[in-house]
Amino acid sequence: MSLLSVKNLRVTFETETGPVQAVRGVSFSLGRERLGIVGESGSGKTMTGRAVLRLIRPPGRIEADEMRFDGIDLMAASEGQMRALRGQRIAMVMQDPKYSLNPVMTVGQQLTEGLRQRDRLGKADAVKRALAALEAVQIRDPERVMTAYPHELSGGMGQRVMIAMMLIPEPDLLIADEPTSALDVTVQAEVLSILDALVRDRGMGLIFISHDLRLVARFCDRVLVMYKGRVVEELAASDLMAAQHPYTRGLLNCLPRIGGSRGPLPGLDRSADWAV
Amino acid sequence: MSLIEVDNLSVTYSAKGRAVRAVQEVSLSVAHGESYGLVGESGSGKSTILRAICGLAPVSGGSIRIGGEEVPTPRGKRFASRVQMVFQDPYASLHPRHTIDSILSEPLAIHGMGDSDALVRRALSDVGLPANFRFRYPHQLSGGQRQRVAIARALMLAPPILLLDEPTSALDASVQAEVLNLLNRLRAERNLTFLMVSHDLAVIDHMCDRVLVMQHGRAVEELTRDALARAEMTTAYARSLFDASADRMLGAL
Numbered sequence: 290m291s292l293l294s295v296k297n298l299r300v301t302f303e304t305e306t307g308p309v310q311a312v313r314g315v316s317f318s319l320g321r322e323r324l325g326i327v328g329e330s331g332s333g334k335t336m337t338g339r340a341v342l343r344l345i346r347p348p349g350r351i352e353a354d355e356m357r358f359d360g361i362d363l364m365a366a367s368e369g370q371m372r373a374l375r376g377q378r379i380a381m382v383m384q385d386p387k388y389s390l391n392p393v394m395t396v397g398q399q400l401t402e403g404l405r406q407r408d409r410l411g412k413a414d415a416v417k418r419a420l421a422a423l424e425a426v427q428i429r430d431p432e433r434v435m436t437a438y439p440h441e442l443s444g445g446m447g448q449r450v451m452i453a454m455m456l457i458p459e460p461d462l463l464i465a466d467e468p469t470s471a472l473d474v475t476v477q478a479e480v481l482s483i484l485d486a487l488v489r490d491r492g493m494g495l496i497f498i499s500h501d502l503r504l505v506a507r508f509c510d511r512v513l514v515m516y517k518g519r520v521v522e523e524l525a526a527s528d529l530m531a532a533q534h535p536y537t538r539g540l541l542n543c544l545p546r547i548g549g550s551r552g553p554l555p556g557l558d559r560s561a562d563w564a565v
Numbered sequence: 566m567s568l569i570e571v572d573n574l575s576v577t578y579s580a581k582g583r584a585v586r587a588v589q590e591v592s593l594s595v596a597h598g599e600s601y602g603l604v605g606e607s608g609s610g611k612s613t614i615l616r617a618i619c620g621l622a623p624v625s626g627g628s629i630r631i632g633g634e635e636v637p638t639p640r641g642k643r644f645a646s647r648v649q650m651v652f653q654d655p656y657a658s659l660h661p662r663h664t665i666d667s668i669l670s671e672p673l674a675i676h677g678m679g680d681s682d683a684l685v686r687r688a689l690s691d692v693g694l695p696a697n698f699r700f701r702y703p704h705q706l707s708g709g710q711r712q713r714v715a716i717a718r719a720l721m722l723a724p725p726i727l728l729l730d731e732p733t734s735a736l737d738a739s740v741q742a743e744v745l746n747l748l749n750r751l752r753a754e755r756n757l758t759f760l761m762v763s764h765d766l767a768v769i770d771h772m773c774d775r776v777l778v779m780q781h782g783r784a785v786e787e788l789t790r791d792a793l794a795r796a797e798m799t800t801a802y803a804r805s806l807f808d809a810s811a812d813r814m815l816g817a818l
Contacts, residue, residue, distance in 0.1 A: 329737040330708070444607065473606040473764055474809040500737055503812045543742035545771035547813050548794035553749065554742035554771070 291318040292462060292494045293341065296355040300336045300518075303348040311336045311349075313518035319462070321492045323485075325509035325526065327502050327540075333518040334498045335384070338464045341496070342381055343371050359461065376403065380455035381464040386447030390439040396423075396450050397435035404457065422453040426483050445476040452483065462494040463487070470499065481508055502529070502540050514540075521563060535561060566633055567594035568758050569601075569618070569726065573627035576610070576617050576782075587613045589782045590627065597725075600752065600759040602773030604766060604806065610782040611762045612653075615728045618760075619650055631726070642676060649719035653731040655711035659703040665689075665714055666699045672721045688717040692747060709740035716747065720755075729761040733768065745771060766806065767813035770794065778803040 300312035312333040317324065326334045340351045343363065356363040358379060366374070375381075383389035391399055400419035404410045410418065416435070423431035426449040439447055448468060455463060465484065469477040485508070487493050499505050505512055506529040514522040514537045522534040532538055539557040576588040588610040595601040603611040616622040618629055620640040629636045631647060652658040659668055669688055673681040686696055692713040703711055712732060719727055732748070733741040745768065752759060763769050769776050770793055778785045778800070786803045798804050 329739060474806070475606055478809060502738065507812055540738055543739045544813070545742075545745065545767045547767050547770040547810065549767075549771065551749075551771060553746045556743055556746070557739035 291320050293358050294318040294355060295341065296353060298337065298340055298351070298353040298356065300333070300340050300345060301350045301352070303350075311518055312340060315513075315515070315518075315520050317513055317520070317523070319494050319496065321488070321494050322511065323488055323495045323497055323509040325505035325512040326496060326498045326515060327500060327505050327512060328515035329500060329540075331517075332515040334500075334515050335466050336518075337515070338381065338466050338496060338498050341464060342375055342379055344375075344381070376455070376460070377407070377458045378460050379462045379464065380458070380460040382448075382451050382455050382466060382468045384467040384470065386439065386442075386444065386451050389451060390447060392439055394438075395435065396437055396439065396442070400435070400450075400454055400457065403454075407458075418457060419453075422457050423450070425456065426450075426453045427479055428453070445472045445480075448472060448480060449483075452480065456487065459491065460493065462496070464496045464498070466498045467500070468497075469504070470501070477504075484508075502537075503544070506530075516563070534563070536563060568597045568599075568632055569593075569595040569760060570630040570633075571614065571618070571627070572630070574614065574617060574624065574629065575626035576613050576622045577625040578623060587622070587782055588617065591777075591779070591782075591784045592627075593777055593784070593787075595758055595760055598756050598758055599775070600761065600773045602769035602776035603760070603762045603779060604764060604769050604776055605779035605785075606764065606806075608781075609779040611779050612730050613782075615650060615730050615760065615762060618648065618728060620644075645672070645724075646676060646722045647724050648726045648728060649722065649724045650728040650730065651712070651715050651719050651732045654735055655708050655715055656703075656735070658715055659711055659718075661703055664700050664702055665706075668703075668714065669718055669721055672718065676722060678722075684721065688721055691720070691751070692717045693743075707740075708736050709744060712736060712740075712744055713747065716744075716751070720751065723755070725756070726758045726760070729759055731763055732761070734763065734765065741768075748772065765813070766793070766810040778806060 296316045298312055298315045299310060302309045302311060315337055326337060328334045339345055343351060345351055353364055397419060401415035404415040404418055420431045423434055428434050428449055469480050472480060484495060488495050497509055506526045509526045512524055512526050512529060513520045516536050522532060522537050524532060542555045543557055545554060571593050573590045573592055574588055575590055578585045578587055591614060603614060605611050613622050617624050620638060636644060666685060669685045670681040673684060689696055689699060694710060694713055733744050736744060751757060761772055770790060775787060775789050776793060777787045780802050786798055786800045788798060796807055798807060
């Protein structure tokens with residue numbers, strides 16, 4: 290049975306000029322695998338991720354024919370039930386550690402907060418768990434990082450702290466929204482291998498949201514390509530080179546290549562039928 | 566003679582009483598009309614070199630010459646009319662409460678250039694923006710459009726040199742392609758000299774004739790574009806950076 294199944298998900302925002310649909314009928318199912326969602330900014334990929342956690346504030350509206358996580362109907366769940374799911378069973382790594390960590394709490398306080406409140410652990414045990422979590426994401430000097438404030442960390446460290454925080458409750462599903470976009474290629478590889486190990490060793494499901502087609506192709510099992518709130522193509526990551534949809538092909542073609550021609554890069558033709 | 570000459574440049578910041586050596590004895594020279602790239606991981610000092618050239622970073626040693634002349638401190642108007650910079654984040658580098666018109670006409674006013682009306686209109690059309698964008702505010706523009714405005718602003722004084730600090734890393738792939746094409750077209754039309762920073766080797770390869778690989782504030786290795794494409798790097802670090810970019814090779818995905 291699939292871990293998460295979403296059918297005909299729609300996210301609508303009421304604006305002064307009428308309703309805007311950010312997500313327009315997205316359906317997918319996820320097992321214990323790595324699912325990539327790619328698309329440009331504004332394609333609705335982040336909104337899809339947030340909708341699964343029902344993290345869309347009014348006046349935004351979530352509608353779906355079905356949204357089930359491990360047998361639980363997410364559309365019908367009460368706010369209390371959702372709160373029990375969030376973090377514990379479905380966690381989300383947000384895009385920007387600068388804005389998603391609390392700037393006036395040390396990393397240690399933030400990491401142990403949940404353990405103390407939710408799991409009722411004693412201080413010493415909570416600290417021990419937090420240190421182990423930081424070590425698990427390859428932070429070399431976890432004692433120092435525990436006492437540091439978010440602004441004292443580099444982007445890569447901040448991102449890893451976020452991942453560590455999300456992984457402490459051992460969720461069944463992790464939604465990672467551009468977890469590596471702010472990172473260098475070398476650090477990026479490290480973060481990816483951490484996520485990879487978690488999917489493999491713990492059997493966690495992963496939704497990996499990114500604008501980087503090449504990265505998703507290399508890292509994920511399956512890819513959804515989104516454009517303007519719709520899934521335009523779904524394919525196995527290994528088949529991405531053989532993508533049929535003109536949008537996917539356009540996204541692939543507009544990337545510069547080492548050793549490639551230096552002529553103008555092909556732009557994306559948005560005049561075709563699929564683009565409306 | 567080289568247009569930009571940086572000789573043994575060092576930049577040292579002091580943070581909490583501790584000296585941070587962001588750039589250590591880096592030398593490079595860029596010929597007239599050339600496009601020169603700087604790559605490396607974050608914290609390698611590549612952006613700091615651009616900032617030092619503009620007088621935005623504390624230079625602790627070495628010299629910077631533009632067209633054979635030592636740059637003055639403070640940099641002054643003459644420098645501004647010869648060297649301009651385009652920053653990474655198009656959301657942070659435009660004044661949020663100034664219209665595009667006032668953003669573009671400010672350098673003209675400072676330099677006492679007349680006919681700003683015609684120059685602003687021309688600048689917009691040169692970077693491929695419609696004329697009715699002129700009285701919009703930055704928040705009414707997309708990231709790619711803002712970066713076009715930033716490029717237009719940098720070119721208002723018709724400088725021969727552009728310093729580009731990750732000009733496309735905040736943009737989507739398709740928008741990146743448009744902005745890179747724009748930069749290449751402007752460079753060809755106006756015979757501009759580029760000094761460009763990027764962490765993406767494929768972007769550097771597409772844009773630059775030569776590239777300097779940096780790590781921990783030091784220059785590691787300089788490569789020509791051909792040497793890069795043929796993977797003829799000699800240092801282990803440049804090699805590892807290249808290997809991490811293997812998916813950006815021609816023929817790869």
